[in-house]
Amino acid sequence: MADLIQIVVIDDNVRSLELLSAALDRDGIQIHTASSPEVGLELVRKLRPRLVITDLVMPRLSGLEVLDRVMMTDPAIDVILMTAHYTTETAVEAIRNGAADYLEKPVQLSLLRDRVNRLLETAQRRQSALNADASRPDVVKFEGLIARSPLMWDIFARLQRVAPHYRSLLINGQTGSGKDLLAQALHRLSGVKGRFVVLNCSAVVETLFESELFGHVRGSFTGADRDKTGLFELADQGTLFLDEIGDMPMSTQAKLLRAVQNQEITRVGSLDCRRVNVRIIAATHKNLPSAIRDKVFREDLYYRLSMVEIVAPSLQERMEDLPLLVRHFVQRFSEEYGKPIHGIAPRAMILLERYTWPGNVRELEHAIGHACMMATGDRIDVPDLPERMVQACKSWLGHPDGIFEMPATSHAEFNLSNDPGGSKLAAHESQLIARALSEAGGNQSQAARRLGIGRDAFRYKLKKYSLERQVDDFGLRN
């Protein structure tokens, strides 16, 4: 039988304890209650529960102190705080300090059940994504984002935590790293009823910014031949995503700040204020603190937006996600183009692993799209990849046509239908390296040449697959 999930509930109001326990009671869960924070913390130390739900205001020890002590005991434990005095600021602050969620009292029991189930489910899926068979797309997907790296699953957990509470949020990350997908995920997770409205700030002419954001009335400027609804109004009760916020002119930044703070807008050429209820997600690949120093970005707007900041990691920082992303894009494009492409030749996969991906996932998506279009057989090979990448790779390999000289089929087969995320490829690659070394009698330069890769690349692979001992067995020969 699977282990029961342990939950500790702490509240000095016994009636409230009973209600919460009854609401959460279901198969697979064991609930422990404590009517004082001290007893609750003792239970936490003894049981190491999956989740702690605690009241914020209690005699002797507040919920925030309980949160602190639980984090010290085991930061992996999720803590939900409950308070009768909910504000966005305190919620965000508590989440910054490590809380998993922050609920208003009296707690709506269906909402509590929903949030608890989501937390438990994400923890479970994170575990599955990090472990074993990551080839199942449902296991390695979170709101449309594919990942198995701990870095990304930490971000997914943060998204889930802040989504119900944030009013404005900043996503920072290199171009093509998935900022747009993260913003969409946040919008969906926030549960707001309104639309997800996007403005790409780098695509708007300076003079039209205000009218885009706030709308205008007919006749307010040359060309304004009818009333126009601005994006703030379109996003009412929903989310406004301001992509490339670093490209917004200073004059518009001041007006944006006012609109975000007051949740009020005025159409250009009108005197009427309109109330709106809009959440703002801003994204940029720029370094905003340095833009503030250069006086092209307002500090007050930055602080407002970065109340919560999410950093999207580059693909280089999470290369363990590469095989999954390759699989995903090959599947997508082979369906799109109606071609029976089932995999990628090992030497092409090696090239993808060695490339530095300055354009991140978008560049990978384009590379695989290109390769699927070019492929003549049932799998992608090096010549199918964009020429620019192959050229870049040739120069690192130090042997102009080395990668082409490697056998395309021999030892390794990256097959989409049965390879769980590249582990098989790695095993084959390590065999290939070991064999080349043995055939070259332990001479690394020769073995590298046989494989058509540079010495540094060869050394890196030796280290990666812990094959250095094999070199020692031959004695060091170069």
Ligand SMILES: Nc1ncnc2c1ncn2[C@@H]1O[C@H](COP(=O)(O)OP(=O)(O)OP(=O)(O)O)[C@@H](O)[C@H]1O
């Ligand atoms: N984790 C992921 N799983 C699947 N697809 C992804 C992932 N991350 C990014 N993509 C895809 O890569 C492409 C680029 O992603 P996205 O537009 O979200 O990046 P971005 O950081 O917003 O880029 P830019 O800075 O240029 O606006 C999109 O087609 C997106 O679907």
